[in-house]
Amino acid sequence: MSPPKHPLERFLWELTFHRELDADDRQAILDLPVRVRQLDPGAYLVREGVVPKICSVLIDGYAYRQKLTGDGARQILALCIPGDAVDLQNMFLNVADHAVQMLTSGTVADLKRSDLQDLVLARPAVGAAIIKSTLVEASILREWVVNVGRRDARERIAHVLCEFAVRLETRGLSSGGFELPMTQEQLADTTGLTPVHVNRTLKVLEAEGLITRQRRHIQFPDWRALQSAGDFSRQYLHLPDEDVIHDGHAPA
């Protein structure tokens, strides 16, 4: 929970996850000129339809990718956690096909698009790491299609909780439970459900002993059972090694 010394430290760590980087690669990333900004919940990092000149990296706090349907319904497409770059696709695509908005308050580091492009050209290993991280994002997207397309409410929510927990744990941002950074309405928009149905389903999960909740703090008394309820398997996250996630009350 202590803030990283260098703004891009966690971003660097996340890239190294995907691809080995040598000292020069790492230094080149840390030398990138950044502007650090503090943002409020709801602030836009990217707006649909525009070409951003900057690419923001989340340092602290959470964000989400989002799209609206014609009649105003919202679908959340991805959750961004500290260390995620929010805009990598826009290094190659000319127009943002979705919006990115802050979920909580937090801070971001803005990189110049051109700086990033130069870096990728100068250091192919960094380019490879960036590509890999966008490919993993695509894999997560595929799993989300499965989630909203073929699972019922209980499975969907359990799955989202599992995914979020694992992603946080592998970055050292939580263990055995976490502060869910969103309202039930936002959870509804990530699972393609209604806020009231999310509420009822959370209570079911709680009644079954799969989660405990105090306010928005969620814990997993039976991690194994939650995974199975959510039909969750971490394969699609393409994590390099098998970190263990512990039960809420019985860290193994």
Add this chain to the structure above:
Amino acid sequence: MSPPKHPLERFLWELTFHRELDADDRQAILDLPVRVRQLDPGAYLVREGVVPKICSVLIDGYAYRQKLTGDGARQILALCIPGDAVDLQNMFLNVADHAVQMLTSGTVADLKRSDLQDLVLARPAVGAAIIKSTLVEASILREWVVNVGRRDARERIAHVLCEFAVRLETRGLSSGGFELPMTQEQLADTTGLTPVHVNRTLKVLEAEGLITRQRRHIQFPDWRALQSAGDFSRQYLHLPDEDVIHDGHAPA
């Protein structure tokens, strides 16, 4: 409808769509050693969980990306049309997170993974084109999450039909209508619905005059209205220019 002279011709065309390639780039692609295979419906191009050593490019026929849930339900994640490379992500990712299967019979060209990797290193423009095309795929995936997450059956099906029509048209594979290369059950698996509900919904669309059907041949008497019924806008396809798609009976 006439088969391309060179097996990779349509693949090349699709890449050029995303990024300008000079004569040397293009020649390098066409010089790639290929093995051409004829495949039956249902044949696997990629199996989940394995590392393919080859990357197949669809020359003829259709394929789909697919994932199964724990209890055996299937979700189709993408439709591949002639010119699509089926495996680009596996150039960087070590394990396939989903399967790819032939929808119809057809032919594919197999490229050696290492050949492709060498090509990308030798010709950065080709690499850029490949990256862009995987990013467009990710954009389509995002739209699919919205589709199954936030649209009702009628909208979902109309949307899938629109997307498929536009993608086919921009590759010169159809105009004003097409032969839907899948059963209603497969359409159900792409929309997250039940086969019988797909059936009923198709009849609704037909009754509304948005589509006509004879067997699996679909036409669009009112293309504008179908788009609006499906909440479809081609922006997310990141197409370079604004090709026009015509109504079934009134090519404009």
Add this chain to the structure above:
DNA sequence: CGCCCGTTTGAAATAATTCAACACCGGTGG
């Protein structure tokens, strides 16, 4: 204290599913 946002609960309505039967079509073999 009172207000507002988010959560919780209930009852009624609806979209989609399930199960089951039947129709259709092209292909195969008698």
Add this chain to the structure above:
DNA sequence: CCACCGGTGTTGAATTATTTCAAACGGGCG
């Protein structure tokens, strides 16, 4: 040539998951 067959499409009726609407509740904050 016809009969049958399996896969696909079509239809109906009953059931279920989820939504909708509406109202009450709770806690944090000005």
